Amino acid sequence: MKVRTRFAPSPTGLLHIGGARTALFSWLYARKTQGEFILRIEDTDLERSTQASIDAILEAMDWLDLQYDEGPYYQTKRFDRYREIIQQLLDSGHAYKCYCSKEELDALREEQMARKEKPRYDGRWRDSTATPPEGVQPAIRFKNPVDGVVEFDDLVRGKITIANSELDDLIIARSDGVPTYNLSVVVDDIDMQVTHVIRGDDHINNTPRQINIMRALGAEIPKFAHVPMILGSDGQRLSKRHGAVGVMQYRDEGYLPEALLNYLVRLGWSHGDQEVFSRDELVQLFEIEDINRAPSSFSPDKLLWLNQHYIKTLPAERIAEELTWHLEQQKLDVSQGAAITEVIEAQRERAKTLVELVASSRYFYEPVTSYDEAGMKKQVTTDTPRYLAAVAEQLAQLSTWDEVNIHQAIQTSCEQLQVKLGKVGPALRLATTGGTSSPSLEVTLKLLGQSVTLERIQKFITYVENIA
């Protein structure tokens, strides 16, 4: 049978990294087995679901390049189907109407809590023959088996057993007729022929209920894989106060999807000692059985390291692609001057994020308007103008503006001036970039171009002479 997995977020917020990881695992497993990956939007909570959230989720899936083979399906478009199943359950005696009011239920829950019992519905309408109260629209509850246990073999946790006595009769349709989560998931997973339900382990407790409903419907039970949650660096549930939780926030902060995905997959999954995985490798190597059972803490440091790794190693064209958005954001026009791919090659070893990469590359495209103060103090002396003038003279003579010649010209100047490069290099860097950090001088100057380089040196000499 063909493997079919699904990712089923509810559109009540951003796609957070926990969800992204679950989606990744589902996607990987489908790809690995040459199965199908389905996207389903679980929007039965009419109050909290928003179009903005749907858009955000789709955008994030797209940015991460987790392509789905089917969907997105929307549960709100399948209400007729759910009602059909609810009716079927009612007719077969697997469900019943419950006329309890919210207040009544709240009171019941409080009583039970006070008695230190697990709060649950007591089944008061389950076999009731009492006449329903006037004018009350009933909710519909599933008649959960009273005896026995539900057992399932979780692909990551192993055997999980829960006694039916722990489960109560859950509501499958609200009094306004809208089906609830536990019903719609079950119907969808059956209808969409999902074979492997890969989801967060906050759903472990829902699983036995869902299995019971599936059985009542005579459906085949899919396999389940519950992946542990992602915790913040303090071991608490990941939330906004731990920093970014939304996938797109990472794009905004200059991360590559390659890095985020690689980081996420290693959070709770491993393949020996390997840390870096290409997409193809992942598809090949991924096994649900290798997913860890324990929750893991999110480590921004390691993500940053991976991001830098990918900035360093991905083809410059690929970086450039992802950089376009950041250039627009940071309003840096790169249409004139050095090719962006060349700047990427020159700068990639000193940027941990794309945001940094753009910020530290401005001088390649914009005039230098100020000079780093500490650098000026440390590197500039009264001799500096004279030194730089000599270098400029050498540079001006070059007919071929390449790294070898530039390097040679600088060397020659130093020899003639009888000074060490340390006296000239930093000042030259200050003059041409405004700062104290850049690629090697020959690369920097080469990318700047001969005329820009000479202009900047001249301007700097004037500047230094004026403040002296």
Place this chain on the structure above:
RNA sequence: GUCCCUAUCAUCUAGUGGCCUAGGAUAUCGCCCUUUCACGGCGAGUACCGGGGUUCGAAUCCCCGUAGGGACGCCA
């Protein structure tokens, strides 16, 4: 409170009874490379939650604690 789940360096993890005086990665620190900033190279410290078993032998199996997480909605 009740139920479910989990437990190796600060963090992510390897480890499926002898290969473990516990390996890798990130972070930290030191040294080297170096025209800056970086990159890179080399090295250091740091862990099997506690207690009982089982076994010739336990990080690995069992039990009990402890700690953490999750669930207990007419949310998903």
